[in-house]
Amino acid sequence: MALTGLQIFKLLPNKNCGECDVPTCLAFAMKLAGKIAEPQACPYISDEAMEILGAAQTPPIKKIIFKNGEKEISIGAETVMFRHEKTFVNQTLIALEMTDNLSAEEFENELKRIESYKYERVGERLEPECISLKNVSDDKNNYLLKLETIQSKTEKIIILSDCNAEIIKEAMQLVDNKRLILNKVEDLSETLNIISDTQTPIVLSAKNIEELLEKVEKCEAQNFKNIILSIDFNNLNELLENNVLLRRSAIEKGFKLAGYPILTECTEEDELHSAILGICKYSSIVLLKKFSGASLFPLLTLRQNIFTDPQKPLQIDPGIYQVGEPDESSPLIVTTNFSLTYFIVSGEIENSISPAWLCIVDAEGMSVLTAWSANKFSGEIVGKAILNSGIEEKINHKKVIIPGYVAIIRGELEDKLPEWEILVGPQEAADIPKYLKEIWK
Amino acid sequence: MEFEKPLAEWKGQVQEIKLSDKVIIGGEQVFPNYSFDGKCSNKPAVAIEINDVFPENWPENLKEIWNTDTLKSPVERAKKAEKEFGADIIFFDMIGTHQDRENISANQAAENMNAILKAVDTPVIVRPDGNFEKQNKIFAKCCELAERQIIIGSAKEDNYRTITASALAGNHFIIAEAPIDVNIQKQLNILITQMNFPLERIIMDPMTGGLGYGFEYTYSVMERIRLQTFMDDPFMIPPMVCCVGQETWKIKEIKIEDEKYGSKPERGINWETTTAIGLILSGANIVVVRHPESVIKIKNFIDSIYQKSDCLQQGI
Ligand code: B12
Ligand code: SF4
Numbered sequence: 001m002a003l004t005g006l007q008i009f010k011l012l013p014n015k016n017c018g019e020c021d022v023p024t025c026l027a028f029a030m031k032l033a034g035k036i037a038e039p040q041a042c043p044y045i046s047d048e049a050m051e052i053l054g055a056a057q058t059p060p061i062k063k064i065i066f067k068n069g070e071k072e073i074s075i076g077a078e079t080v081m082f083r084h085e086k087t088f089v090n091q092t093l094i095a096l097e098m099t100d101n102l103s104a105e106e107f108e109n110e111l112k113r114i115e116s117y118k119y120e121r122v123g124e125r126l127e128p129e130c131i132s133l134k135n136v137s138d139d140k141n142n143y144l145l146k147l148e149t150i151q152s153k154t155e156k157i158i159i160l161s162d163c164n165a166e167i168i169k170e171a172m173q174l175v176d177n178k179r180l181i182l183n184k185v186e187d188l189s190e191t192l193n194i195i196s197d198t199q200t201p202i203v204l205s206a207k208n209i210e211e212l213l214e215k216v217e218k219c220e221a222q223n224f225k226n227i228i229l230s231i232d233f234n235n236l237n238e239l240l241e242n243n244v245l246l247r248r249s250a251i252e253k254g255f256k257l258a259g260y261p262i263l264t265e266c267t268e269e270d271e272l273h274s275a276i277l278g279i280c281k282y283s284s285i286v287l288l289k290k291f292s293g294a295s296l297f298p299l300l301t302l303r304q305n306i307f308t309d310p311q312k313p314l315q316i317d318p319g320i321y322q323v324g325e326p327d328e329s330s331p332l333i334v335t336t337n338f339s340l341t342y343f344i345v346s347g348e349i350e351n352s353i354s355p356a357w358l359c360i361v362d363a364e365g366m367s368v369l370t371a372w373s374a375n376k377f378s379g380e381i382v383g384k385a386i387l388n389s390g391i392e393e394k395i396n397h398k399k400v401i402i403p404g405y406v407a408i409i410r411g412e413l414e415d416k417l418p419e420w421e422i423l424v425g426p427q428e429a430a431d432i433p434k435y436l437k438e439i440w441k
Numbered sequence: 442m443e444f445e446k447p448l449a450e451w452k453g454q455v456q457e458i459k460l461s462d463k464v465i466i467g468g469e470q471v472f473p474n475y476s477f478d479g480k481c482s483n484k485p486a487v488a489i490e491i492n493d494v495f496p497e498n499w500p501e502n503l504k505e506i507w508n509t510d511t512l513k514s515p516v517e518r519a520k521k522a523e524k525e526f527g528a529d530i531i532f533f534d535m536i537g538t539h540q541d542r543e544n545i546s547a548n549q550a551a552e553n554m555n556a557i558l559k560a561v562d563t564p565v566i567v568r569p570d571g572n573f574e575k576q577n578k579i580f581a582k583c584c585e586l587a588e589r590q591i592i593i594g595s596a597k598e599d600n601y602r603t604i605t606a607s608a609l610a611g612n613h614f615i616i617a618e619a620p621i622d623v624n625i626q627k628q629l630n631i632l633i634t635q636m637n638f639p640l641e642r643i644i645m646d647p648m649t650g651g652l653g654y655g656f657e658y659t660y661s662v663m664e665r666i667r668l669q670t671f672m673d674d675p676f677m678i679p680p681m682v683c684c685v686g687q688e689t690w691k692i693k694e695i696k697i698e699d700e701k702y703g704s705k706p707e708r709g710i711n712w713e714t715t716t717a718i719g720l721i722l723s724g725a726n727i728v729v730v731r732h733p734e735s736v737i738k739i740k741n742f743i744d745s746i747y748q749k750s751d752c753l754q755q756g757i
Contacts, residue, residue: 082661082664082665082668083657083660083661083664084661084664084665116700116701117701118701119701119702121653121694122653209444210442210443210444211442213442213444214442217442235745235746235748236742236745236746236748237474237476237745237746237747237748240474240475240746241475241476241477244475244477245446245447245477248447248449249444249447252447253447255447270741270742270745272711272714272715272738273718273738273741273742273745276715276718276719276722276742277718277722277746280660280719280722280723281722292703292704292707293700293701293702293703293708294702294703294704294707294708294711295703295707295711296703297694297702297703297708298652298708298711298712298714298715299715301652301653301694301715302652302656302715302719304653305652305653305656305657305660306657306660306719308657310657310661340653340654344693347693367655430693
């Protein structure tokens with residue numbers, strides 16, 4: 001549980017030496033409470049205090065780290081019930097199911113299909129991170145063969161599903177343990193023996209919370225740390241209830257047994273529905289069985305939205321950007337530094353045949369109209385941004401195109417840039433190619 | 442093992458509003474379907490958007506559904522939406538009243554509205570378009586001439602007076618719209634009630650950011666509004682409406698042509714459904730959509746999530 005500043009203060013040496021970069025121990029305690037400093041910054045802190053603070057700093061939900069190619073991906077480590085309170089930390093992973101009963105060729109095609117689901121939105125890469133390989137054939141060699149194919153052809157995290165201890169043992173020789181999750185193991189205690197050294201993450205599933213917690217307790221007693229929770233559900237109401245109660249127990253009550261990430265196996269009939277619910281309400285992994293680009297793309301976008309930090313909108317650095325290879329006679333276009341706005345506008349300029357200079361104004365990451373209403377995209381501010389950008393040395397004309405939605409700033413901008421011609425562009429970025437074609441000859 | 446359910450104790454309750462004999466919204470005392478915490482009350486309602494003039498700028502695969510020989514008029518489209526597509530509410534968006542479009546007059550707008558009111562049994566949300574001056578005229582006419590109770594929108598911070606006065610006189614419901622902002626929303630609710638308009642007849646529109654286009658702001662603002670409701674803030678009790686279709690069918694992502702994005706019509710429907718469900722989870726009592734397939738999917742979701750609780754079925 002989080003400690004208050006005063007509680008932390010009592011643990012500190014009270015020397016007020018300032019070596020932690022704040023003048024007093026009390027001030028340092030406040031920073032620790034606000035989680036904007038690390039206890040290590042005080043060289044005199046006692047081991048005992050360190051331990052208590054360390055425990056207080058570990059998030060109420062266990063963090064599990066995976067390897068995804070060169071990158072690390074984590075789940076868990078959440079600290080709040082509502083995203084506006086702080087932020088949701090680690091986004092829900094999306095797992096796609098494959099079965100091992102396909103022919104080698106079918107299997108490779110299916111894998112290719114899965115690998116094609118990679119998207120770019122707002123400068124971020126969106127893709128499902130996991131593949132779940134379900135043992136249907138009950139043929140060890142066949143299963144391992146398929147596993148090898150996945151492991152060599154993708155970088156995704158692999159969930160072994162419905163396997164017995166024997167298969168698991170061999171699978172662990174094949175695949176890096178940091179890429180594995182064990183789900184629906186056939187024999188729990190035997191499997192636990194196998195993974196007692198490796199601490200391979202394992203999903204514990206049960207019919208209800210009580211049964212699940214018993215399993216967790218047993219595993220904890222045997223010192224297993226990388227536990228993932230999963231509860232069967234008959235309808236979405238049960239899924240919602242279980243997820244909310246587990247999260248609440250962990251975060252609000254400090255109930256350790258409930259403090260593990262949750263995996264949700266989406267039901268096939270309304271897969272999209274359970275996945276949406278899982279992403280919005282506390283699942284760390286959602287496992288899909290029937291999927292297509294038409295369902296994955298909106299789900300990945302939902303996830304991107306829910307897991308952005310509410311305190312800072314995605315934004316890019318202000319300044320002059322080149323779209324294509326502009327020269328001194330290319331058009332100059334201005335917009336805000338909200339990532340979404342930037343990517344839409346630059347995308348549309350790319351669609352036109354005309355390369356361009358893009359002047360990105362520091363509007364604190366707000367969209368054109370939001371920035372304008374917050375007075376961050378006034379004629380004054382835009383004019384100043386253009387003058388300070390150094391663009392005048394790069395172009396041989398004095399024309400600038402402003403977004404149609406802020407036609408109203410034209411007059412003010414003319415006052416600020418008396419030698420310039422201010423052109424009001426279309427409202428929607430989609431009309432930029434046509435507009436450029438007509439006016440920029 | 443014993444598990445003590447960590448239940449939340451909320452105070453306050455969303456205002457229950459009876460829009461018609463069949464459609465009742467709000468009344469919940471907990472977050473959307475937290476049936477373990479307390480009373481959930483009425484299921485969210487799904488509205489379908491109908492325009493007075495045909496919306497030529499809709500994507501082809503959506504237009505196809507609404508632009509058949511038998512669906513030439515708004516009245517026919519509204520009937521279809523109610524009888525076949527299962528709309529609980531008709532959202533009559535009068536885009537043709539905008540002074541830069543067809544510039545339909547206030548009298549004509551009221552007539553168009555009455556034709557819809559006669560044709561369907563559902564509650565009808567009426568919303569004119571245009572500058573404030575034009576809208577004000579239409580608010581007044583529609584509220585005066587409506588043959589039955591309507592829900593009229595949108596009252597905004599700098600335009601709430603005429604609409605409030607009109608709706609008050611005609612005994613109608615009002616939509617109070619604020620730009621994704623808890624404080625402005627509350628302020629607006631207070632201003633409207635200060636004109637003696639009953640809070641029990643207000644529905645809030647927190648403004649919908651489309652999925653990928655500000656959705657997360659709406660999602661969190663709605664959660665914060667409901668936190669205030671359940672902390673017993675008397676001015677934050679009205680139910681909420683989200684205009685999902687309008688924010689969905691204009692975005693780029695549903696128009697991309699590329700195999701890995703899946704089929705276009707299906708993607709559009711999923712986009713609209715995902716947005717609507719996300720907003721239901723953050724507190725929407727009415728979601729307004731455009732595609733009949735979305736209606737089916739959203740209702741399936743509602744049925745599954747509201748299964749165990751004491752909630753009431755819309756339309757029974
Ligand atoms: C999400 C949102 C917010 C978020 C902020 C999101 C962000 N990072 O900017 C929040 C909730 C914080 C917010 C706050 C406010 N908002 Co706001 N917000 C929106 C919303 C719903 C979406 C904005 C968005 O993301 N659009 C997407 C981006 C990509 O659009 P864009 O930047 O305009 O770019 C498009 C075009 O302009 C064009 N384009 C861009 N650059 C260029 C350049 C050229 C040359 C050309 C040709 C085209 C072009 O291309 C893009 C796509 O076509 C809109 C309503 C809506 N549905 O649009 C209201 C809206 C913009 N907000 C509004 C208001 C009033 C506010 C507030 C003042 C309200 C308040 N709470 O006090 C505050 C101001 C901020 C502050 N004081 O901190 C109003 C603005 C009214 C007006 N006409 O001036 C709007 C229109 C809502 C409304 N109808 O009332 N808002
Ligand atoms: S370094 Fe340690 S002892 Fe010194 S002021 Fe900071 S907290 Fe106190």
